[in-house]
Amino acid sequence: MDSIPKDIEMKLQVVLRHIEESAAFDGIGDKDFNDATSVSSLAAASGLSVRSLRDYFKAYTGQSLVNYVSGRRAEYAARIFRLYPAVSKAQAAYSIGFNCPNGIYRLMRKNGIANIDSLRTIGVNDSPILLPFRKEYMTECILFYKQLKTNYEECSTCEFEANNWDKIEAFVSMKHLQAKVTGYVGFAIDRYISDDKDSGTFISGILFQGIHSSVLNKDISGSIGWRLIPSRSYAVFTYKGNYDGLTSFYDEVIATINNSDLNIDIASPYMEKYLNSPTDLPAEELITELWVALAN
Numbered sequence: 001m002d003s004i005p006k007d008i009e010m011k012l013q014v015v016l017r018h019i020e021e022s023a024a025f026d027g028i029g030d031k032d033f034n035d036a037t038s039v040s041s042l043a044a045a046s047g048l049s050v051r052s053l054r055d056y057f058k059a060y061t062g063q064s065l066v067n068y069v070s071g072r073r074a075e076y077a078a079r080i081f082r083l084y085p086a087v088s089k090a091q092a093a094y095s096i097g098f099n100c101p102n103g104i105y106r107l108m109r110k111n112g113i114a115n116i117d118s119l120r121t122i123g124v125n126d127s128p129i130l131l132p133f134r135k136e137y138m139t140e141c142i143l144f145y146k147q148l149k150t151n152y153e154e155c156s157t158c159e160f161e162a163n164n165w166d167k168i169e170a171f172v173s174m175k176h177l178q179a180k181v182t183g184y185v186g187f188a189i190d191r192y193i194s195d196d197k198d199s200g201t202f203i204s205g206i207l208f209q210g211i212h213s214s215v216l217n218k219d220i221s222g223s224i225g226w227r228l229i230p231s232r233s234y235a236v237f238t239y240k241g242n243y244d245g246l247t248s249f250y251d252e253v254i255a256t257i258n259n260s261d262l263n264i265d266i267a268s269p270y271m272e273k274y275l276n277s278p279t280d281l282p283a284e285e286l287i288t289e290l291w292v293a294l295a296n
Contacts, residue, residue: 009047026287074111078192085120145205164204183207234291242283268293
């Protein structure tokens with residue numbers, strides 16, 4: 001196939017963002033992961049025919065659409081096993097849309113993981129450190145977000161804030177005068193199977209109240225997308241210090257969760273909430289909250 005036209009490339013970028021959002025949030029809107037990433041759904045989101053989507057996607061990524069989606073679904077399953085080592089294979093299978101546990105075995109083998117237990121890096125009793133946390137109820141809000149490839153070293157720069165949170169806030173304030181910011185957040189969606197964190201996705205977002213989802217455009221073809229965050233309870237862990245220490249903090253949070261009686265929603269990503277900015281304060285004074293969704 002000849003070089004891909006620019007307008008087709010933009011449509012393929014929509015498809016890739018659509019798949020990443022579905023992997024991050026276990027589906028889109030009222031569609032679960034399976035429905036949201038079906039060939040027909042992705043073709044509809046991109047405005048391409050099914051045949052054109054398949055042909056252009058393979059030329060653009062080097063993979064068939066089906067294999068690419070399978071790989072992202074396997075990464076999503078791997079994330080569950082990494083974050084929740086005590087979760088059963090059946091629970092994980094059902095949480096990502098399989099009707100029986102055998103589906104997850106086939107999925108992981110197809111993507112190079114013969115032993116699912118090898119993904120469980122933190123055992124239930126491996127850490128003696130149990131972190132304090134609080135339970136907090138968050139009312140329904142709208143998340144506006146941008147997706148970008150992971151580069152955590154840039155997250156503490158003025159340029160990063162200007163290109164992400166500032167643009168999101170300007171976009172929303174221009175369209176929704178009544179919108180009220182309730183939090184600046186981030187979702188790190190790493191590649192767990194390959195351990196190649198440089199190829200992961202970071203979703204930077206702002207939570208807003210005062211906007212009803214019925215007035216929002218369902219199209220996600222632009223660089224800024226949105227989704228409804230339903231009201232629910234969270235376990236909230238607080239970290240103070242340089243972002244470099246967040247990796248070990250995550251390990252301690254995971255160990256605490258797996259040694260507690262918290263009823264976690266394993267299909268939801270962890271949400272980092274930033275209470276202050278590295279552009280205004282020294283690194284040692286930064287405060288980051290880790291919000292972990294609780295099952296209703």
